[in-house]
Amino acid sequence: xxxxxxxxxxxxxxxxxxxxxxxxxxxxxxxxxxxxxxxxxxxxxxxxxxxxxxxxxxxxxxxxxxxxxxxxxxxxxxxxxxxxxxxxxxxxxxxxxxxxxxxxxxxxxxxxxxxxxxxxxxxxxxxxxxxxxxxxxxxxxxxxxxxxxxxxxxxxxxxxxxxxxxxxxxxxxxxxxxxxxxxxxxxxxxxxxxxxxxxxxxxxxxxxxxxxxxxxxxxx
Amino acid sequence: xxxxxxxxxxxxxxxxxxxxxxxxxxxxxxxxxxxxxxxxxxxxxxxxxxxxxxxxxxxxxxxxxxxxxxxxxxxxxxxxxxxxxxxxxxxxxxxxxxxxxxxxxxxxxxxxxxxxxxxxxxxxxxxxxxxxxx
Amino acid sequence: xxxxxxxxxxxxxxxxxxxxxxxxxxxxxxxxxxxxxxxxxxxxxxxxxxxxxxxxxxxxxxxxxxxxxxxxxxxxxxxxxxxxxxxxxxxxxxxxxxxxxxxxxxxxxxxxxxxxxxxxxxxxxxxxxxxxxxxxxxxxxxxxxxxxxxxxxxxxxxxxxxxxxxxxxxxxxxxxxxxxxxxxxxxxxxxxxxxxxxxxxxxxxxxxxxxxxxxxxxxxxxxxxxxxxxxxxxxxxxxxxxxxxxxxxxxxxxxxxxxxxxxxxxxxxxxxxxxxxxxxxxxxxxxxxxxxxxxxxxxxxxxxxxxxxxxxxxxxxxxxxxxxxxxxxxxxxxxxxxxxxxxxxxxxxxxxxxxxxxxxxxxxx
Numbered sequence: 001x002x003x004x005x006x007x008x009x010x011x012x013x014x015x016x017x018x019x020x021x022x023x024x025x026x027x028x029x030x031x032x033x034x035x036x037x038x039x040x041x042x043x044x045x046x047x048x049x050x051x052x053x054x055x056x057x058x059x060x061x062x063x064x065x066x067x068x069x070x071x072x073x074x075x076x077x078x079x080x081x082x083x084x085x086x087x088x089x090x091x092x093x094x095x096x097x098x099x100x101x102x103x104x105x106x107x108x109x110x111x112x113x114x115x116x117x118x119x120x121x122x123x124x125x126x127x128x129x130x131x132x133x134x135x136x137x138x139x140x141x142x143x144x145x146x147x148x149x150x151x152x153x154x155x156x157x158x159x160x161x162x163x164x165x166x167x168x169x170x171x172x173x174x175x176x177x178x179x180x181x182x183x184x185x186x187x188x189x190x191x192x193x194x195x196x197x198x199x200x201x202x203x204x205x206x207x208x209x210x211x212x213x214x215x216x217x218x219x220x
Numbered sequence: 221x222x223x224x225x226x227x228x229x230x231x232x233x234x235x236x237x238x239x240x241x242x243x244x245x246x247x248x249x250x251x252x253x254x255x256x257x258x259x260x261x262x263x264x265x266x267x268x269x270x271x272x273x274x275x276x277x278x279x280x281x282x283x284x285x286x287x288x289x290x291x292x293x294x295x296x297x298x299x300x301x302x303x304x305x306x307x308x309x310x311x312x313x314x315x316x317x318x319x320x321x322x323x324x325x326x327x328x329x330x331x332x333x334x335x336x337x338x339x340x341x342x343x344x345x346x347x348x349x350x351x352x353x354x
Numbered sequence: 355x356x357x358x359x360x361x362x363x364x365x366x367x368x369x370x371x372x373x374x375x376x377x378x379x380x381x382x383x384x385x386x387x388x389x390x391x392x393x394x395x396x397x398x399x400x401x402x403x404x405x406x407x408x409x410x411x412x413x414x415x416x417x418x419x420x421x422x423x424x425x426x427x428x429x430x431x432x433x434x435x436x437x438x439x440x441x442x443x444x445x446x447x448x449x450x451x452x453x454x455x456x457x458x459x460x461x462x463x464x465x466x467x468x469x470x471x472x473x474x475x476x477x478x479x480x481x482x483x484x485x486x487x488x489x490x491x492x493x494x495x496x497x498x499x500x501x502x503x504x505x506x507x508x509x510x511x512x513x514x515x516x517x518x519x520x521x522x523x524x525x526x527x528x529x530x531x532x533x534x535x536x537x538x539x540x541x542x543x544x545x546x547x548x549x550x551x552x553x554x555x556x557x558x559x560x561x562x563x564x565x566x567x568x569x570x571x572x573x574x575x576x577x578x579x580x581x582x583x584x585x586x587x588x589x590x591x592x593x594x595x596x597x598x599x600x601x602x603x604x605x606x607x608x609x610x611x612x613x614x615x616x617x618x619x620x621x622x623x624x625x626x627x628x629x630x631x632x633x634x635x636x637x638x639x640x641x642x643x644x645x646x647x648x649x650x651x652x653x654x655x656x657x658x659x660x661x662x663x664x665x666x667x668x669x670x671x672x673x674x675x676x677x678x679x680x681x682x683x684x685x686x687x688x689x690x691x692x693x694x695x696x697x698x699x700x701x702x703x704x705x706x707x708x709x710x711x712x713x714x715x716x717x718x719x
Contacts, residue, residue, distance in 0.1 A: 002653065004623075004652060004654050008654060008658065008659075008669065011659060011669045012670045013670070015668040016668075016670050016675045019672050019675045019676045020679040023675075023679030024686075025679075025683065027679065027680050028686055028687040028690065030687065031683070031687025031688055031690065032690050035687070035691025035692070035694065035695060036698070037695070094597055094616065095664060096666065098664040098667055099667055099668070101667075102668060103673040110597065111597070113597030114595065114596065116597075168583075168586070172583075173585065173623055177665065261390035261391065262390070263383075263389070265384045266384070266387065268630070270589070290377075292370070292371050292377055293374040293378060311377050319377075319381040320380055322384075330376070331377065335371070335372035337366075337371075337375075338372045341371075
């Protein structure tokens with residue numbers, strides 16, 4: 001297969017398949033979660049808990065107690081750095097915004113490309129540190145299963161291939177671009193069937209946690 | 221052709237900074253000419269120049285005492301720059317379009333010399349001319 | 355018919371002096387991106403080169419390649435090289451036509467068997483042979499016949515090199531490239547829509563000078579002209595690096611000469627000499643004139659997702675496919691959700707309560 005055929009396939013059928021499976025999977029999960037419903041709360045409610053739910057989505061993003069602050073420093077900081085780096089790299093780079101514009105119909109303001117280049121590198125370094133931590137920390141190593149490593153690779157590859165493509169590293173650009181898009185397709189295909197769904201479910205679970213706290217009158 | 225640079229939609233782009241390295245190359249070539257008698261030719265078309273840089277190079281080289289104009293397949297203008305031994309050779313076609321631009325570091329660019337083939341043709345032509353007369 | 359004169363003799367007969375010949379060699383070397391030190395070697399080679407017989411076959415093409423090459427009003431270097439070859443057959447340019455022309459071709463082939471250069475422009479319909487014929491002979495047959503005695507084949511233009519426009523989706527004629535059909539002869543792909551004229555003649559000049567096929571890349575194109583990516587030689591690259599892009603063709607960014615990535619420039623995946631050699635004797639090229647590169651020297655450039663869509667966009671409608679995924683996910687999700695609820699309800703119904711007595715009874719027995 002030539003570079004052109006490969007590039008045309010990933011930009012066409014490849015992305016089509018990936019987007020169908022991704023949206024299918026996430027929608028399926030969403031319906032399954034919500035249709036199961038919740039147990040009726042028979043206690044007397046202090047408040048509806050709705051506002052508290054939304055507040056918790058944000059407050060859960062940072063440490064709230066000294067135990068967490070002291071004992072989970074690495075996970076906290078590396079997690080933040082990685083997620084921020086990934087967010088900026090994916091959503092604030094011009095070629096990516098063009099991609100979103102092509103199916104959303106609208107785009108948005110972009111960061112200068114050299115800055116996004118830097119955030120991509122920072123995100124990759126954070127990911128490597130996270131992997132190193134997972135392998136060397138005895139508790140984490142004990143708990144880790146195959147999926148944890150697979151998901152790490154699925155996330156790392158688009159960053160790596162994107163960086164290589166932009167800098168024309170080692171291979172011809174057509175191949176690098178093709179591999180970058182392919183790595184994103186693979187990530188999308190596996191996304192709804194792995195723990196990566198936390199990207200969607202974290203908002204739901206934090207909201208419910210906060211709501212429950214708000215209902216019962218406990219500080220959320 | 222420099223007028224076209226103002227017509228195109230171009231802005232302030234970074235310079236290639238190739239002018240000074242080429243001048244150094246010329247200096248080394250002059251040394252080689254003096255010490256080893258070996259000539260050097262630099263093809264200016266093979267180098268990337270930002271607009272204005274080629275003019276800057278030619279301005280720095282300046283004009284010397286000799287300018288030669290050849291009419292063969294269109295004009296060619298060969299001039300010695302203000303540095304002896306450094307010649308600027310520009311080949312044009314009959315439409316005055318630049319076909320080639322070279323810097324030759326030599327005592328005299330070989331294209332100026334009368335060529336053996338042409339001398340042979342000249343002898344023949346002269347011979348025919350004389351036999352007609354006599 | 356090609357006679358036995360060498361190239362130098364041909365030029366001499368046209369009134370070109372030795373000086374003129376040296377000028378010709380120097381500018382040819384420059385054009386072929388060869389070092390000036392090679393000029394004596396080129397002069398020597400061209401002095402001895404015999405006028406090669408060239409048969410030019412035009413198939414499913416727009417004649418743009420021939421136009422690109424021959425549309426010079428005054429003698430340029432391209433014109434000279436063109437004159438230096440013995441163009442024994444070119445059905446657009448030659449005076450003879452019909453049977454006389456085909457007879458001329460057959461004679462030239464016979465006389466120069468194994469030594470003539472076959473130049474092809476236009477794609478060949480393989481889907482139904484008779485979609486394109488010359489003098490009643492299908493393109494496919496004519497190519498196969500003529501290729502048999504050729505020393506080398508030069509596929510001029512993206513149509514001959516890769517299939518070009520006729521091959522674009524849905525390829526109604528079953529168009530194919532020369533290299534899809536001929537497998538046993540050296541093929542030089544000089545792609546482009548059209549190729550830069552100086553590239554066409556540069557390849558011919560290289561063949562004349564060295565008598566062999568030049569170094570080719572993985573797509574069969576001469577490395578001298580197609581070895582570099584447009585993006586890597588583009589003078590607007592600093593803007594790409596800085597993230598300064600033109601949004602429309604006449605906004606402030608466009609006027610300042612910013613990168614044309616968002617306007618669909620295919621420079622990053624295109625290999626050609628446009629950024630350095632440029633067009634019209636070095637006047638300008640598409641990006642310098644403010645239009646993104648079409649990628650015209652690459653295979654399937656007509657189907658590369660649209661000339662004005664950025665390289666990072668998909669070539670199919672993602673909104674539609676996402677919609678399909680959403681509908682399917684919702685449908686199955688509702689079904690799965692309903693099943694889950696039913697399971698939960700059943701479990702609640704079948705839930706057996708246990709009293710202390712039941713437990714005590716259990717312990718005693």
